Amino acid sequence: MMINPVLRLELKTKLRTWKAPVLLLVYLTILAGFGSLILLATLYRSYDNSFDPQDVLTVYALLAGCQMGLIILLIPALTAGTISGERERQTLDLLLITRVSSFSIIMGKLIASISQIMLLIFASIPIFSVIFIFGGVSLINILLLFLYYAVISIMLGSIGIFCSTYFKKTTVATVVSYLFILIFSIGTLVVYFIMQEYSYMTGQNGLTYLQSIILVGGNPFLGFISIIQNQVGADIINYLLNVYNNPNNVKIELWQFNLVFNSVVSIIMILLSVIRIRPLAGKNR
Amino acid sequence: MLEIKNLVKRYGKFTAVNNLSLSINEGEIFGFVGPNGAGKTTTMKIVAGLLKTSSGKVFINGIDATAHPSKLREKIGYMPDFFGVYDNLKVDEYMDFYAGMYKIPYKERPTIINNLLELVDLSYKKDAYVDSLSRGMKQRLCLARSLIHNPDILILDEPASGLDPRARVEMKEVLKQLKNLGKTIIISSHILPELAELCTVIGIIENGQIVAHGSVNQIMQKLTQKRVIKIRLLDKMEELITILKEQPDIHDIFEKTDEVEFDFEGDDNRLALLLKQIMGKEIPIVSFYEKEGNLEDIFMKITKGGE
Structure with a gap:
């Protein structure tokens, strides 16, 4: 079986330089440093110098949140230059005239970038394992969280690649990728609050749970909080989501909706990217 | 193919x-x-x-x-x-x-x-x-x-x-x-x-x-029906130009400081006569030769200078 040559090339050239180990070192240092700080701050209370095992869950939630933030920050930087970089380097035409399809080229680029993120995520497992010492978080919880990371990475990665195919310059593609993240994370919330307010103003009972989920379903941070609050038994965004106004008796949770939404967005973005770079398809690739 | x-x-x-x-x-x-x-x-x-x-x-x-x-x-x-x-x-x-x-x-x-x-x-x-x-x-x-x-x-x-x-x-x-x-x-x-x-x-x-x-070769032949003659001389440029202008089969005389280039439509006999006439006027000729047409000339002639 032949490995996708684009994937092979990307992995080889990316992991060969000093940048890859430095990225790994910086990433793990930030995560471990942050983890140690909150572990110290939470586990050893200054007022009675006692240890409450329940606080381990807070450490887990904050650590997971830190990882989520790092992933979201890194992905556009890793993906937005994939195709525009080829264009800037004047190597794109040489790829497009070969027998490998545009789909394979896009997938090779996406998988290579996601692999780099996955490497960081897997390398962070030992840091998360510290939590196991204290108990309270099951392996299933961690696997679910990591699955969520993977899906979010693929979604944001496919947006980054789409921007990279659409915009000629890497800098523009990177900025627009971050704008997409802003729209997903803050834009959805703004729309949600406007709709909520509109609902109250028109004398209704506020948005229902289903409406709330549809409005903020694309928000990666809320999706993440939805997973975490279940795992640590907290109630962080239930009020925001109008969980108690559920006339349709909707059972789906925000993170589940988010996973489906992200998968659909990923597929659309990948297909648009493929169409965009296909020779003879567009006028100004 | x-x-x-x-x-x-x-x-x-x-x-x-x-x-x-x-x-x-x-x-x-x-x-x-x-x-x-x-x-x-x-x-x-x-x-x-x-x-x-x-x-x-x-x-x-x-x-x-x-x-x-x-x-x-x-x-x-x-x-x-x-x-x-x-x-x-x-x-x-x-x-x-x-x-x-x-x-x-x-x-x-x-x-x-x-x-x-x-x-x-x-x-x-x-x-x-x-x-x-x-x-x-x-x-x-x-x-x-x-x-x-x-x-x-x-x-x-x-x-x-x-x-x-x-x-x-x-x-x-x-x-x-x-x-x-x-x-x-x-x-x-x-x-x-x-x-x-x-x-x-x-x-x-x-x-x-x-x-x-x-x-x-085809393109060369098509384009080089005229012969281009180049003469290099030490002095008496004006006299040479006067002689050249009198000839019915000479066109497009192009003059540089010590060189003259022109299109010539006659045969070898006419060319020999022309040289004899110039020498008769004691013009100090350094060289008298037919310029070989090359692809660059063809290119310059065909294209009108799109650069």
Whole structure:
């Protein structure tokens, strides 16, 4: 079986330089440093110098949140230059005239970038394992969280690649990728609050749970909080989501909706990217 | 082998290629000549399957390349005028990557890569990083890359541009070898002499249209019915010009400080008489000779200076 040559090339050239180990070192240092700080701050209370095992869950939630933030920050930087970089380097035409399809080229680029993120995520497992010492978080919880990371990475990665195919310059593609993240994370919330307010103003009972989920379903941070609050038994965004106004008796949770939404967005973005770079398809690739 | 019929390519209001038709036979080395912006690169990109036509067709071995570009990918090797290389990649890895892109099985790759690197004289650079190579080496490597899938047709867009004289000679040597291998080659240049000895046929393009097409000799004969005579002298320029102006078969007298150049329509006898007449006036002639027509002159005559 032949490995996708684009994937092979990307992995080889990316992991060969000093940048890859430095990225790994910086990433793990930030995560471990942050983890140690909150572990110290939470586990050893200054007022009675006692240890409450329940606080381990807070450490887990904050650590997971830190990882989520790092992933979201890194992905556009890793993906937005994939195709525009080829264009800037004047190597794109040489790829497009070969027998490998545009789909394979896009997938090779996406998988290579996601692999780099996955490497960081897997390398962070030992840091998360510290939590196991204290108990309270099951392996299933961690696997679910990591699955969520993977899906979010693929979604944001496919947006980054789409921007990279659409915009000629890497800098523009990177900025627009971050704008997409802003729209997903803050834009959805703004729309949600406007709709909520509109609902109250028109004398209704506020948005229902289903409406709330549809409005903020694309928000990666809320999706993440939805997973975490279940795992640590907290109630962080239930009020925001109008969980108690559920006339349709909707059972789906925000993170589940988010996973489906992200998968659909990923597929659309990948297909648009493929169409965009296909020779003879567009006028100004 | 390759047939271009009524090809038109427009970018908005600008027409880059205007109703261009061409036919290139198997084994031919076709020199595509024209000033910058004449439409050479656009035409080549269309043939390589990288650009859509506005109208017109390209047939390769009878297959419509504009409708089925993927079917023809393995038949065409393309070397663009400008191209880059990847960082952190060695020469043999670069070749291996493109071998993968053409789905060449792993076990066949080492032999193919070694042979091609030998052809372009880069075997000794096999383990060097691609971005460390000189411009000429990169051009040769790109040529080797375009041959990785053993294509029947090679499209080379300005393969010698930006190269120093030595690198040009080396590139020419490689192209000669390819000619001997029987490949059909379309090669473009805005510098004609570079192509003259290589090409079996040339096509001169200007403003998106072919203005002359045929073998180098055919085009020369067609265009050089007039003879160009050059005289270098030490003094008495005015007297010489007066004599020349009196001759009915002399036109377009072009005067420099110590040189005169003119078009002459007469035969050798008339030329001998002219020289005798000049010598009779004791004009100090240093040299009197017929200028050989070269491709560059043809090019300048045919094209109206689109650069």
